[in-house]
Amino acid sequence: MTESKKRHIAILGSTGSIGTQAVDVIKAHPDQFQVEVLTTNNNAELLIQQAVELKPNVVVICNKDRYDQVFSALDPLDIKVYAGAKSIASVVQMDTIDMVLTAMVGYAGLLPTIKAIEAGKSIALANKETLVVAGELITQLAAQKAVNIYPVDSEHSAIFQCLVGEFHNPIEKIILTASGGPFRGKSREFLSTVTKAQALKHPNWTMGAKITIDSATLMNKGLEVIEAKWLFGLRSNQIDVIVHPQSIIHSLVQFEDGSLKAQMGLPDMRLPIQFALGYPNRLKSDFPRFNFMDYSSLTFEQPDRETFRNLQLAFDALDKGGNAACIINAANEVAVEAFLHDQIGFLEISELIESCLAKATFIQHPTYDDYVSTDEETRRLARERIKSLV
Numbered sequence: 001m002t003e004s005k006k007r008h009i010a011i012l013g014s015t016g017s018i019g020t021q022a023v024d025v026i027k028a029h030p031d032q033f034q035v036e037v038l039t040t041n042n043n044a045e046l047l048i049q050q051a052v053e054l055k056p057n058v059v060v061i062c063n064k065d066r067y068d069q070v071f072s073a074l075d076p077l078d079i080k081v082y083a084g085a086k087s088i089a090s091v092v093q094m095d096t097i098d099m100v101l102t103a104m105v106g107y108a109g110l111l112p113t114i115k116a117i118e119a120g121k122s123i124a125l126a127n128k129e130t131l132v133v134a135g136e137l138i139t140q141l142a143a144q145k146a147v148n149i150y151p152v153d154s155e156h157s158a159i160f161q162c163l164v165g166e167f168h169n170p171i172e173k174i175i176l177t178a179s180g181g182p183f184r185g186k187s188r189e190f191l192s193t194v195t196k197a198q199a200l201k202h203p204n205w206t207m208g209a210k211i212t213i214d215s216a217t218l219m220n221k222g223l224e225v226i227e228a229k230w231l232f233g234l235r236s237n238q239i240d241v242i243v244h245p246q247s248i249i250h251s252l253v254q255f256e257d258g259s260l261k262a263q264m265g266l267p268d269m270r271l272p273i274q275f276a277l278g279y280p281n282r283l284k285s286d287f288p289r290f291n292f293m294d295y296s297s298l299t300f301e302q303p304d305r306e307t308f309r310n311l312q313l314a315f316d317a318l319d320k321g322g323n324a325a326c327i328i329n330a331a332n333e334v335a336v337e338a339f340l341h342d343q344i345g346f347l348e349i350s351e352l353i354e355s356c357l358a359k360a361t362f363i364q365h366p367t368y369d370d371y372v373s374t375d376e377e378t379r380r381l382a383r384e385r386i387k388s389l390v
């Protein structure tokens with residue numbers, strides 16, 4: 001690419017696990033990428049450090065109390081500084097941006113993603129919650145605006161990589177691989193006493209706290225099933241989940257002739273991030289290479305949906321349709337937060353989600369405003385339930 005053809009990127013959530021790895025990818029390819037926008041929730045120190053190095057046009061810090069600190073560091077460098085969630089939703093529409101990487105965590109990713117698509121920006125989507133909450137709305141809007149959504153999530157990137165050159169061939173089914181998390185093979189009795197420190201020890205990936213707990217409960221795989229439905233236009237009976245504890249095969253596609261294609265590699269999120277940012281090009285990297293001799297066996301097992309009920313709850317929500325996935329997402333976000341604050345136990349995460357799914361108002365054809373009210377109602381129900389438990 002020439003200087004003028006550099007891809008101009010906005011990184012939402014630049015201080016997190018995906019965000020910092022995206023910064024590493026971009027720094028390794030200064031001829032390919034220019035950072036236009038960086039955003040964070042609270043982490044002013046790292047935001048300032050990244051901005052001094054990458055010289056974006058604009059940074060946003062959600063927490064307004066940290067605005068002065070960021071402004072005094074970056075205004076002398078001619079970097080514009082804004083604060084508050086609304087600013088994120090507005091800066092993604094800047095003319096100078098080509099692609100928005102949604103690397104913030106949770107429901108907060110929904111509105112900025114909608115605004116970015118409305119402005120015609122390509123999306124590199126890490127924030128799976130956006131598609132879980134409002135997959136139909138997002139995919140319809142993207143189609144209307146002729147916007148491409150490039151998956152960053154490792155499984156979905158794997159499927160997307162398997163589909164390159166195959167877009168005219170129907171998918172028979174996809175197989176999402178799951179590590180099984182830190183509690184693979186454990187009983188409900190064991191799970192009744194596990195701590196957040198145990199749950200935060202993922203066997204293969206270093207990630208933010210929320211997704212790490214989701215991996216431990218198998219909700220991450222449930223969210224990924226819903227994410228896959230919308231990204232690849234599938235029915236739920238076309239999506240299988242298989243536990244693969246080594247996380248080397250990142251997922252598979254089966255075509256109508258029975259052929260299976262898989263994408264493999266060491267667990268390293270920089271690869272799917274780089275593939276999404278650089279698509280359709282595979283950029284050179286110095287990431288460690290997979291060596292077959294280091295793995296004497298790659299193994300597979302069925303997920304235990306009875307012990308880890310969240311996976312089944314996600315399939316149930318997908319089959320129910322409407323705002324059901326929005327309900328389980330909101331309940332899960334509140335439940336994970338409560339677990340991380342030692343307010344509820346590990347098994348109560350699923351109980352809370354199940355009770356919210358039963359109680360929250362079901363809407364068959366939700367609008368954006370319906371998603372907002374569903375999210376609010378479910379969070380209220382979940383918090384009431386937590387109060388009754390403690």
Ligand SMILES: NC(=O)C1=CN([C@@H]2O[C@H](COP(=O)(O)OP(=O)(O)OC[C@H]3O[C@@H](n4cnc5c(N)ncnc54)[C@H](OP(=O)(O)O)[C@@H]3O)[C@@H](O)[C@H]2O)C=CC1
Nearest residue numbers: 013015016017018041042043104105108126127128207208
């Ligand atoms: N980590 C991974 O390997 C993978 C992550 N994903 C998905 O990517 C997304 C990000 O995950 P991850 O990087 O692990 O998360 P982290 O918790 O590590 O980082 C989250 C980022 O978002 C910012 N942020 C948090 N809350 C808000 C908010 N309410 N408004 C605006 N910004 C906010 C944080 O700012 P601050 O630092 O100030 O808190 C931080 O920059 C999630 O949706 C996750 O499911 C998908 C596949 C793999």
Ligand SMILES: CC(=O)[C@@H](O)[C@H](O)COP(=O)(O)O
Nearest residue numbers: 153154178179180181215220
């Ligand atoms: C890296 C990534 O994409 C995560 O979503 C990862 O897949 C989590 O691992 P689990 O398979 O344990 O959910």
Ligand SMILES: [Mn+2]
Nearest residue numbers: 153154155224
């Ligand atoms: Mn994943």
